[in-house]
Amino acid sequence: MIVVANWKAYVESLTQAKELHALAKRLAKRATIVLAMPHPYLGAFSGSVPARAAQDLSLYESGAHTGEVTAAALSSLGVGYVIIGHSERRAQGESDEVVAKKVQLALKEKLVPVVCIGESVRDEDAKYLAVIRAQLAAVFTPLSQSERARVVIAYEPVWAIGKSSSEAIQPSDLGELVLYIRKVLAEYVSVRVAQKMVILYGGSADAVNARALLEGGGVDGFLVGRASVDPDTFSALVRSIT
Numbered sequence: 001m002i003v004v005a006n007w008k009a010y011v012e013s014l015t016q017a018k019e020l021h022a023l024a025k026r027l028a029k030r031a032t033i034v035l036a037m038p039h040p041y042l043g044a045f046s047g048s049v050p051a052r053a054a055q056d057l058s059l060y061e062s063g064a065h066t067g068e069v070t071a072a073a074l075s076s077l078g079v080g081y082v083i084i085g086h087s088e089r090r091a092q093g094e095s096d097e098v099v100a101k102k103v104q105l106a107l108k109e110k111l112v113p114v115v116c117i118g119e120s121v122r123d124e125d126a127k128y129l130a131v132i133r134a135q136l137a138a139v140f141t142p143l144s145q146s147e148r149a150r151v152v153i154a155y156e157p158v159w160a161i162g163k164s165s166s167e168a169i170q171p172s173d174l175g176e177l178v179l180y181i182r183k184v185l186a187e188y189v190s191v192r193v194a195q196k197m198v199i200l201y202g203g204s205a206d207a208v209n210a211r212a213l214l215e216g217g218g219v220d221g222f223l224v225g226r227a228s229v230d231p232d233t234f235s236a237l238v239r240s241i242t
C-alpha cells in the first residue's frame, strides 16, 4: 500500500512540515508513505522513511535555467519519487511531450516517477478513454521495458480533484477504469508486469471513501491532496485502509 501525500502549496512553514513528517514516520509502520513537499522542505529531511517526493522537476538536465530544479539535484538529496504531469501543472500548459521527457529524466536519476493521468470530463461517448490512452502512450512509448515497469501511475480524474468525498469517483467506476489502464499498460509491458504495476487513485480521497475505493477500485494506494495536510484527517485516512 502506497499513500502519496501531495502537500501542494498548502504547507507554508517548516514547523508544519516537521509536524506532518513526524506523523508520517509513525504511519509508515502501516504503509509506504511518500511526502510530496514543496522543494525547499525536501532538504530539511533525510532518510527514506517516510519517503520524499518532489511535486515536479525541471525539463532540463542542467545548465543556465534560472529557477529550475533538476532530477540530479533532487536525487542528491535522497528524494525517492517525483510527481509528474499533475493536472494542476498540465493546466499551466504542460503537454504530454513535456511529461514524457520529465519521466525519462527522472528515471535516469533513479527517481520513481508518479505520473498523473486523468480526464477533465466524463462524456457519455466514453471519449475520456481515448484521453487516458493517449496520456499513457506518450509516456510509455519512448521507454525501455525495464523503465516502463518502474513507473507509478496516479489516476486522477480532474473533475474529482479538490472536491468533497461525495463528489469523488464511485468505486465501481474506478474499478473499470483501473482495468482499462492495466489493459493499455499490457500493450507496453507483459501482462504479468502490467498486473503488478502500481496504480494509485487521486481526487478527493479521504477517510470516508478510501476503504471503499480500495476494495472496489483495485488500486494499490492513493495520491491525497487536501486530506494529507491535516494531521487528524490524514491519520484517519491511512488507518482506514491499513
Ligand code: PGA
Pocket (backbone or CB within 6 Å): 006, 156, 160, 161, 162, 163, 202, 203, 204, 205, 223, 224, 225, 226, 227
Ligand atoms: P485532492 O487532490 O485530494 O485535494 O482532491 C488530489 C491531487 O490533486 O493530487
